[in-house]
Amino acid sequence: MPPFEGSESDKEKELEKLHAPAESTDINKKVVTHSGWKSWKDHIPYAIVTVSLVEIVFYIVSNNNLQKLLRFEPNKLHEIWRFVTYMLLHDDWIHLALNVFMQVLFAYFLEIRHGTVRILVLYLSGGVTAVLGASCFHPDLVIGASGGVYALLISHVADVMMNFESLNNKVYRCFCVVVIVISDTTYSVVHIFSKDEPIISWGAHVVGGISGLFLGLVFFKREEYLARVRKLSLFWLGLILYVVLLISLVVLTQQIKKCTPSNLIKTKYVYFC
Known part of the structure; x- marks a missing residue:
């Protein structure tokens, strides 16, 4: 036994x-x-949540004088703070709520993978580049954080490109990006043709999204086992494309400023003179 x-x-x-x-x-x-699917309590996107709280405070305390001081104006390009501070202002509480909800949602899945600082820099850089795009293609005053929101949204594509093998739910993420872009584009087109106020700055949306893709290739972390050549290729591709985009927008903005009288700059742009 x-x-x-x-x-x-x-x-x-x-x-x-x-x-x-x-x-x-x-x-x-x-x-x-x-x-990247962990409890939200353990992975709050602190950077974007903080920015969102600041935007809410500015919405509560802002008045006409403050808006005039902080909003982006195409004929006041020398006041460089406007390239960032315009993101703190919103037209109404629906505009604010949509931007805050979307940017916190998009940042949640990015900050837990790539860190607070990287996502904050991408968000702000995307906002600056977006308003440069607006100044080139849409001659009007600009407020709102939509450029930064679009940078966060399209940067998910860069994350999938660099970490395709290790990411779960990548198909759903790409599907959600496509659905959101199509829905927002459809709404913007209908809004533009109906000539409702306020006017949507489609230039900021488009350029913000493009800059988010390029900056994501630059800032986002890559899996260690990926080939070094692939890592460097994606990094330099994103960096070169973003620099070319930024320089092109700066040059075009200066050309517009040179050729367009200040009293006409909100009505039409003259690109060559």
Whole structure:
């Protein structure tokens, strides 16, 4: 009988090893780390939440004088703070609520993977580049954080491009990006043709999204096992394209300023003179 008792004890030990919780926990942690789907309580996107709170405060306390001081105006390009501060202002509470909700949602899946600083820099840089685009293609006053929101949204494409093998739910992420872009584009087209106020700055949306794609290739982390050539190729591709975009917008903005009288700049642009 002793041999039989000993073999049964060994079987129990083997079963305990097979069902050890430590191994299961490690596997789950690995899956969650790569997919980015963790409890929101542990991964609040602090940078964008902080920015959103500041935008809410500015909406509450802002008046006409403050708006005139902070909004982007195409004939006041020398006041460089306007390239950032316009993002703090919103037309009404619906405009504010939509931007705050969307930017926090988009940042949630990015900050837990790439860090607070990277996402904040991408958001602000996308906003600056977006309003440059608005100044080139849409001659009017600009307020709102939509350029930064679009930078965050389209940067998800860059994240998928660089970490395709390790990302879970990448198909759903791409599908959601496409649906949001199509929905917003449809709304913008209908809004423009109906000539409703306020006018949507489609130039800021488009350029903000493009800059988000390029900056995502520059700032986002890459999986360690990816080939070094691929890492460097994506980095330099994003950096070169963004620099070309930025320089082109700056040159075009200066050309418009040179050729267009200040009293006409909100009505039409003259690109060549």
